[in-house]
Amino acid sequence: MKGIKRLAQDLNISIGTVSRALNGKSDVSQETRARVMEAAAAMGYVPNQAGRSLRKGNTNAIGFIYEGEVGTTGHGDTFFLGVFSGVQDVLSRHHLDLVVLPCPRDDDPTEHVRRIMARRMVDGLIVSATRRKDSRIELLNRAGIPFVALGRSSTPGTYPWLDLDFAGVAGQATDRMVAAGHRRIAVAVPSNDVNLGFVYLEGYKQALARHGIAFDPELVLRVASSEEGGYQAGHELLSMDNRPTAVLLIYELMAIGLYRRLNEAGVRPGRDVAVVGFRESSLSRFLSPTLTSYRISLRSVGVMLAEALLASMPDYAEHYPMGLVHRVLPLELVEGESDTTFVSAAGRRERDP
Amino acid sequence: MKGIKRLAQDLNISIGTVSRALNGKSDVSQETRARVMEAAAAMGYVPNQAGRSLRKGNTNAIGFIYEGEVGTTGHGDTFFLGVFSGVQDVLSRHHLDLVVLPCPRDDDPTEHVRRIMARRMVDGLIVSATRRKDSRIELLNRAGIPFVALGRSSTPGTYPWLDLDFAGVAGQATDRMVAAGHRRIAVAVPSNDVNLGFVYLEGYKQALARHGIAFDPELVLRVASSEEGGYQAGHELLSMDNRPTAVLLIYELMAIGLYRRLNEAGVRPGRDVAVVGFRESSLSRFLSPTLTSYRISLRSVGVMLAEALLASMPDYAEHYPMGLVHRVLPLELVEGESDTTFVSAAGRRERDP
Numbered sequence: 143m144k145g146i147k148r149l150a151q152d153l154n155i156s157i158g159t160v161s162r163a164l165n166g167k168s169d170v171s172q173e174t175r176a177r178v179m180e181a182a183a184a185m186g187y188v189p190n191q192a193g194r195s196l197r198k199g200n201t202n203a204i205g206f207i208y209e210g211e212v213g214t215t216g217h218g219d220t221f222f223l224g225v226f227s228g229v230q231d232v233l234s235r236h237h238l239d240l241v242v243l244p245c246p247r248d249d250d251p252t253e254h255v256r257r258i259m260a261r262r263m264v265d266g267l268i269v270s271a272t273r274r275k276d277s278r279i280e281l282l283n284r285a286g287i288p289f290v291a292l293g294r295s296s297t298p299g300t301y302p303w304l305d306l307d308f309a310g311v312a313g314q315a316t317d318r319m320v321a322a323g324h325r326r327i328a329v330a331v332p333s334n335d336v337n338l339g340f341v342y343l344e345g346y347k348q349a350l351a352r353h354g355i356a357f358d359p360e361l362v363l364r365v366a367s368s369e370e371g372g373y374q375a376g377h378e379l380l381s382m383d384n385r386p387t388a389v390l391l392i393y394e395l396m397a398i399g400l401y402r403r404l405n406e407a408g409v410r411p412g413r414d415v416a417v418v419g420f421r422e423s424s425l426s427r428f429l430s431p432t433l434t435s436y437r438i439s440l441r442s443v444g445v446m447l448a449e450a451l452l453a454s455m456p457d458y459a460e461h462y463p464m465g466l467v468h469r470v471l472p473l474e475l476v477e478g479e480s481d482t483t484f485v486s487a488a489g490r491r492e493r494d495p
Numbered sequence: 496m497k498g499i500k501r502l503a504q505d506l507n508i509s510i511g512t513v514s515r516a517l518n519g520k521s522d523v524s525q526e527t528r529a530r531v532m533e534a535a536a537a538m539g540y541v542p543n544q545a546g547r548s549l550r551k552g553n554t555n556a557i558g559f560i561y562e563g564e565v566g567t568t569g570h571g572d573t574f575f576l577g578v579f580s581g582v583q584d585v586l587s588r589h590h591l592d593l594v595v596l597p598c599p600r601d602d603d604p605t606e607h608v609r610r611i612m613a614r615r616m617v618d619g620l621i622v623s624a625t626r627r628k629d630s631r632i633e634l635l636n637r638a639g640i641p642f643v644a645l646g647r648s649s650t651p652g653t654y655p656w657l658d659l660d661f662a663g664v665a666g667q668a669t670d671r672m673v674a675a676g677h678r679r680i681a682v683a684v685p686s687n688d689v690n691l692g693f694v695y696l697e698g699y700k701q702a703l704a705r706h707g708i709a710f711d712p713e714l715v716l717r718v719a720s721s722e723e724g725g726y727q728a729g730h731e732l733l734s735m736d737n738r739p740t741a742v743l744l745i746y747e748l749m750a751i752g753l754y755r756r757l758n759e760a761g762v763r764p765g766r767d768v769a770v771v772g773f774r775e776s777s778l779s780r781f782l783s784p785t786l787t788s789y790r791i792s793l794r795s796v797g798v799m800l801a802e803a804l805l806a807s808m809p810d811y812a813e814h815y816p817m818g819l820v821h822r823v824l825p826l827e828l829v830e831g832e833s834d835t836t837f838v839s840a841a842g843r844r845e846r847d848p
Contacts, residue, residue: 202614203616208595223597226597227597227599227600230597230599230602231599234599239596239610239611239614239616240596240597241594241595241596241616242561242594242595242596242597243592243593243594243595244576244579244580244583244593244595246580246583246584246587247580249583257592258592261555261592263556263592263594368777369777369778369780369781370777370780370781372781373781395778398751398778398781398782399781401783402781402782402783405783406783424721424722424723425722425748425751427722427723428722428723428725428726428751428752428755429751429755430754430755430758430759
């Protein structure tokens with residue numbers, strides 16, 4: 143005799159209770175669950191996933207749809223690694239596994255999701271790299287598959303989402319530049335239709351309006367979210383007749399290419415042009431000049447994503463009585479050396495005292 | 496009537512043949528397979544994965560064990576994204592899905608693999624971040640689970656592996672530095688027991704021996720595989736009495752921190768200290784100075800990994816008659832601006848003509 147039957151006998155409780163305890167059901171007391179888990183761990187018991195999947199109609203796996211191209215996510219991969227770790231912290235409470243499902247580069251993202259659904263690989267999904275109009279969201283909505291979106295979308299539906307405060311960061315960065323005397327502030331955003339580009343740009347525009355500065359479309363640099371995109375942004379910046387004195391970057395890797403292009407032209411970032419990045423990382427701390435940017439705990443983003451998803455799944459909802467989560471997560475300024483210049487009213491650049 | 500039965504009727508071939516064609520079996524002709532695939536796609540048929548898994552005893556998924564910390568893999572995440580894409584190219588031929596299984600940061604890597612096996616989540620595994628002595632490999636060997644290792648290990652067993660030519664790159668880079676006149680060449684390697692660190696260091700030592708240069712343990716900088724590790728390497732370099740004139744970096748992100756630390760001290764990388772990185776990437780192309788490093792196609796690494804794995808799996812072996820793959824992949828030099836200095840016999844530094 144082995145597995146669940148032996149556990150039940152050893153613990154002198156019913157097979158049904160053991161099963162519900164192992165599956166994280168809420169009608170089992172914390173104490174019983176702890177006893178079962180401990181005994182299961184001691185005897186090295188792990189449920190047969192494939193068998194359980196058919197019997198219960200679920201897989202005990204949560205999928206994370208991941209697109210490789212930074213251009214579509216706006217985030218580097220260290221971003222996702224931090225997020226995965228937080229997601230796993232929550233899933234492990236319920237013996238759920240995280241499986242990351244990278245969308246092949248030449249695959250259609252919607253077909254990728256359709257295949258995952260058809261193959262019944264997971265019980266719920268975390269969808270990243272949301273588009274402004276996202277047919278994956280439509281598809282999941284229609285099919286009634288539980289999911290949470292990392293990144294807002296204008297595609298309607300009653301699904302949970304979380305997002306980083308792209309508008310808030312763009313607004314704060316613009317305020318900061320204006321306070322330092324800058325009036326011509328460029329902004330580098332992705333050239334594709336990833337929604338965070340729209341949100342970031344909107345935050346920038348609204349901040350300009352607050353300060354009575356007219357929006358100049360010439361100052362919007364649409365480039366790839368990469369080192370190369372940053373180089374391109376630097377190039378466009380340098381070729382303008384009335385060169386901007388500051389530039390906001392939506393993605394930190396852009397700073398590497400931007401710094402290079404400016405240095406090639408003898409223009410020093412942080413002294414001749416103020417630069418502000420988006421997410422603070424070890425990259426921003428070790429560039430020269432260090433990059434002023436905004437900090438967020440990636441692990442906590444992952445924890446919140448997983449909790450928002452489980453809150454929307456009938457089997458787990460009562461552990462997470464938070465309803466339908468729509469949440470914009472704030473980021474905290476980390477001052478670097480990249481924007482210590484200020485521009486006087488006369489337009490003359492001076493070193494910050 | 497739907498699914499496989501309808502396909503068989505529409506195409507007027509047996510259900511068994513349709514099934515074998517859908518499962519990528521080799522006893523079905525290319526022509527028949529193409530007809531079945533086309534018809535299946537036209538009617539939107541996708542096999543029920545959970546059902547098929549129990550009947551066939553497999554999952555049609557291949558797992559990629561992925562550790563988040565660059566320190567344990569020696570690679571950034573853009574590395575893995577490129578590799579995933581090549582793996583998927585091969586798996587899609589057989590309607591196999593790639594599921595990436597990130598090892599939680601605070602989880603024991605061996606327990607992680609044990610759990611994946613117990614849950615029968617995948618038919619085969621790609622294991623990365625191999626340790627010099629790797630108990631995951633022991634475990635998989637004992638259990639008879641098909642797997643391929645990305646990175647050699649000294650753990651014995653008859654399993655396929657692929658590796659990047661860390662020894663070859665370290666040797667070539669050392670040769671290059673010696674040819675440019677350098678005699679005191681430092682090397683930055685990971686501070687943990689990831690096997691690629693040993694292999695890289697061995698290549699460096701052998702090259703020194705070829706040139707009759709004594710190995711000096713002081714020149715081995717054991718640091719984290721990160722920007723911060725590079726900064727630390729720069730710091731150690733600057734504090735040496737007889738400062739090295741060249742440094743080899745096992746990981747390209749280290750260059751960011753190294754450049755910063757050198758610049759802080761008024762020591763210019765590429766002019767005062769020659770620097771060579773490992774893998775060429777958009778990072779190395781946009782740093783100032785651009786980083787001399789070595790190129791490899793990540794997609795082709797992924798293709799080879801998947802093929803080596805399938806060659807070891809009874810269901811697919813006949814498509815890949817390559818036997819047990821043990822292969823070290825070469826990389827190609829991409830010259831940057833970071834090592835254009837040469838040192839004359841007298842030890843005086845001059846600009847390369």
